[in-house]
Structure formats: C-alpha cells, structure tokens
Amino acid sequence: MRLAWRSARLAERRPQTATARSLLFTVQDWPGHLPGQHVDVRLTADDGYQAVRSYSLAAPADGDRIELGVQTVADGEVSPYLADELPVGADVEVRGPLGNWFVWRAEQAEPVLLVAGGSGVVPLVAMIRGHRSAGGGKPFTLLYSVRTPDDVWYRGDLADGDPGLDVRLAYTRQAPPGTARPAGRVTPADLDRPLAGLTPASPVYVCGPTGFVEAVSDALVDLGRDPATVRTERFG
Structure with missing residues (x-):
C-alpha cells in the first residue's frame, strides 16, 4: 500500500x-x-x-x-x-x-550492540530512548564513531547514569586529552569487547556512511558474527 x-x-x-x-x-x-x-x-x-x-x-x-x-x-x-x-x-x-528491517522492538529480549558513524547515531538514539522507556531490560552497548568531541549528537541521552546503556566513543580525528584510545577509525579491537557481551541471537545495528557501514560489517563477520544478526542502514 x-x-x-x-x-x-x-x-x-x-x-x-x-x-x-x-x-x-x-x-x-x-x-x-x-x-x-x-x-x-x-x-x-x-x-x-x-x-x-x-x-x-x-x-x-x-x-x-x-x-x-x-x-x-x-x-x-x-x-x-x-x-x-x-x-x-x-x-x-x-x-x-x-523501513521494517532496521528496527528495534520492545519485546526483543537479547542484549544489543549499536554501532554509529557520525549522524548515523540518529536512529540508534531512537532505539536507546525506546529501550529506556520500556524499562531497560537486557543491556545496550553503543560504539559511536565521531571526528571530534564537538561532533557528538544527543549528549544528554548518552550521558552516564543509565545502567542499561554502555557508551563507547571512538574519535577519528581528535580525541580529548587523557583519552586512552588514540584517534583513528573503528577497528576490530574496538568491536571485540562489546561483542563478548552478546548472545548468538543478539542483533547488531550499524548505521552511518556507506564506507563506514561496509567496513564495520566486514569486521563483525571476520570476528565470527553471524551475518544474519547484522542489520545495516547507510547513507551517502
């Protein structure tokens, strides 16, 4: 229709x-x-x-x-x-x-990994907000790739204080002073630890520019993730 x-x-x-x-x-x-x-x-x-x-x-x-x-x-x-x-x-x-594929539903029971590049965080924030309003449940992890600290969207929603959300920022051009991770693109090492908290059926949502999405998706599969659990949304 x-x-x-x-x-x-x-x-x-x-x-x-x-x-x-x-x-x-x-x-x-x-x-x-x-x-x-x-x-x-x-x-x-x-x-x-x-x-x-x-x-x-x-x-x-x-x-x-x-x-x-x-x-x-x-x-x-x-x-x-x-x-x-x-x-x-x-x-x-x-x-x-x-769009009916790249969606999160409140009845989903598995932990979730969200991976965003730049403005690709927008639909993932909708999922975070939906998860929060549904009462939490299984934890969410967000790996968010941005150029600099000034490029972070939705700071209030991503601030510390939500026990059901683990936010990991990956700066690609300029990291804040004292940040342990050096500035650079998302690598398999950035994905390895968040993946350890998932179940085999857990969905992974990846959103961002086409090159970013393809690189992250390939890395997820190389790390042993079932491609059927990886959902992508791309632009540009």
Whole structure:
C-alpha cells in the first residue's frame, strides 16, 4: 500500500552540533512508528518545484509528534534549509514510517550492540530512548564513531547514569586529552569487547556512511558474527 503524504508543522528546533539539528514536528493522524524507522520529507517551492529527502526518526512514537535528525550537507538542496531556515510553525510534508528491517522492538529480549558513524547515531538514539522507556531490560552497548568531541549528537541521552546503556566513543580525528584510545577509525579491537557481551541471537545495528557501514560489517563477520544478526542502514 502506498503511504500518503501528511502535513507536518515544525514545533521546535534543537541544536546538536555546529551543523546538526533535531527538528520536532507535529503530524496530524500520525500512525506511529518503531525505533529505527525513517520518513521522506518533501519540500515544495513557490514555482512548484519539489525536493524529497529521507531522514531518520530520532525518538520512539509519541502521539502526533515526530523528531528528525538533520545534518547540514555543504551545498545541499534541502538540509541547510531544514536545519536553519525553515521557520517554526511552517509546514512541510512527510511520508512514512518507512523501513521494517532496521528496527528495534520492545519485546526483543537479547542484549544489543549499536554501532554509529557520525549522524548515523540518529536512529540508534531512537532505539536507546525506546529501550529506556520500556524499562531497560537486557543491556545496550553503543560504539559511536565521531571526528571530534564537538561532533557528538544527543549528549544528554548518552550521558552516564543509565545502567542499561554502555557508551563507547571512538574519535577519528581528535580525541580529548587523557583519552586512552588514540584517534583513528573503528577497528576490530574496538568491536571485540562489546561483542563478548552478546548472545548468538543478539542483533547488531550499524548505521552511518556507506564506507563506514561496509567496513564495520566486514569486521563483525571476520570476528565470527553471524551475518544474519547484522542489520545495516547507510547513507551517502
């Protein structure tokens, strides 16, 4: 069944990094969604020209409210406008929810490993928030690859204090002073310890740029992970 376009009104814009924003919309008759799903956003210019882009949902279902994570792309046609220019109270169109494979459900009983590259953390934060609101259960581990400390999204959600969440940051260009792990790309050594806490049936969710996702997925399989347990979402 083809999903209908719905009007979505921008209710709030929240900064995440210097170039990233969370956008909260109200959507009339929103049907709900699962953590990990995404939506298409359509903008229509005064001359009728339309542009459509896909954005991940950053929070579990909450009535008629949805939250999107938007990373500004240099010379982008849509992301700079959404991130910084769309007025609060203005309307866009959304279609969704989309995607039924890269999702987490509250009834899942296994420990989970989440691996994010940059803005790929957005749908994984939706899973973390859904896990937290469901009462915790089996632990989540997030391995989050970012260029520098200033590039971390959702600091509040990832801060210490959640006994059901273990966050491991892997800085690729600049690590904070005193950090034991030197700056560099995610390696099999970064994955080895988090994998030890999983069961054979535990899902591993990997999201980020295509090259990152492919490298991490290959490393997981090389480390003995069943490919059927590795779920990926990529962009770029």
